[in-house]
Amino acid sequence: MMTNPFLFIFFLLLSFFSSPAQSPRFKVAAFYSTKGEMDHVDFARDGLYFFDLIAAQQQFTFDATTDWTNLNDNYLANYDVVIWLNDFPQTDDQRKAFERFIGRGGAWLGCHVSAFNLPDSKWKWFNEFLGGAYFHSNNWPPLPAKVVVDDRSHPVTKRLPASYDSPTGEWYQWTPSPRENKDVKVLMSLSKESYPLGVKTIIKDGDTPVVWTNTRYKMLYMNMGHGNKIFSSQDQNNMITDGLLWLGGAERMEVKK
Template identity: 25%
Template sequence: MLFSSAVAAGGLPTEEHAPAATAPRPAILVFTRTLGWRHDSIPQAVETLRGLAAQAGFEVVHSEDPALFDNGQLARFRAVVFANTTGEVLDAAQRAAFERYIAAGGAFMGVHSAADTGKAWPWYGELVGAWFKDHPPGLQTTDVHFEDGRGPDGLERWRVTDELYNYRRNPRPAVVVIATVDESGYEGGTMGTDHPIAWCHAAAGGRAWYTGLGHAQAVYADPVFRAHLLRGLRYATGLSGDC
C-alpha cells in the first residue's frame, strides 16, 4: 500500500492508487489484398472501417499479408473483413486455416469486390453468398430498398450512386437479404425485379455479412452507407444478432 508524503493537518495519510492497466480492445482484421482490379477507394474503405470499428469498441489491423491466415493469427480477430479484395488472395493452406476459423465460430464481412475474390474456391463462394458476374460501365444512380427494417434507423429507401454488380446467382434462397437495388432506375442490370445488393447469413459454423456497395470513394462519406457498414460490423462481431 502506497501513501502520500503530505499529511493534512490533523488528518491521516492519503492512499494513492496506481492507475489500472487498460485491457487491449478486441481486434478486427481488414484485409485488402488484390490480385486483380485494385480499387482507388481502398484507403477510404480502410479508414471508414477503422473509425466505425472504434465506435463499436474494436481495434482494426489492416493488412495485405496472407500469412495472417493461419490458426494462431486468426484466433486474434473477432471478425475478418475482405474490403475490395480481388483474385485468388490465399493459397491452399491459408484457405484451410480460414475455413477452420469460420467453423469455430468466426465471422466474415465482405465489401464490394469481396465477391470478385476466390472464384476457384467453392467454400468461399458459399461464404460470400454470390460471386460477381459483371457490372454496367461507370457509376449508376438508383434506389436501394432496405428490407424488413434493416436500413439505418428503419430507412426503407436510399438514393445511391455507385458501381452496381450483377451476380452469378440470386443469393436469396440461402441468405437473409438486407437490401435490393431497383434495376428500373438505371441501365445494365441483369437480375430482374429481385436484385439483392446486401445480405447476411449463418455460414459454415460462423457468420457472414456482405454489401455490394463500396466501389466509389464518395460513398464512404455518405452517412447512410457508414451506418450500413456499422450494422454489418456489429453483426459480424456478435454485438447484434440482427444484420
C-alpha cells in the same frame, strides 16, 4: 488524513496507471491490397480510416494488413471478425485457413470485389458460403443507385429508411440470385427505379441483392466498395457500422458529441 501533497499526487497517479485497461469488445482484422484497380484501392484506403474511427468510438480493436499470408491459423486466432476490403485469398493454404476460421465461429465482412467468383472457380466452398451466387454482370461506368431495404427489422439495417440513394459504385448482379437460397437473408437490393443502370454495360432489370447474409455462417456481404464515394452517405455508414457490430456480437454505443 494525507497532508503531504506530493504523496497525494503519487498515489493518485499510481491508482490511475494501475487501473485495468478496458478490454475491447471484439477484435477485427482487415485484409486489403494496394495493387489492382485504383477505385478498389481508393475504397480500401477510405475503409481503413472509417473502421479505425468507429473502432475508437465503439471500443473494438482494428488492425489491417496487406500481407495475405497472415490468413493463417495463428494470426486469425487473435481476431473475431475478418474484413476483406478489396481482394481475396490466392492460395489453397490461405483459403483453408479462412474456412477453419469460419468453422470455429469467426465472422466475415466482405466488400464488393472480395466476393467475385465465377462458375469455373476452384474454391467451391466459398461459392456455397456466399449462398451459391456467381458473378453474372455489372453496370459501367460506376453510378449511384437507389437501394431498397428488404428487412428493416434486422440489426444491420434497423437504422435505415425504406430506401436511400447509395453513392456512386459498380453494382454486381449474381446468378443464381442469392435470394433463391433458403439459407440466405437478403437485406438490401437495387430498386427497380434504378433500371436500366449503366451506359457501356447495363443492368437492365432483374433481382439484384446488394447486401445479404448466409444464415448458416457469421457473414455479411455488401456490394459497396468501388471508389472514393462509398462513405459519403450517412445512411450507408450506419449500415456498415451496424453490420460490423452485429458480426462482432456487440450493441452500438452512443457516441458523445
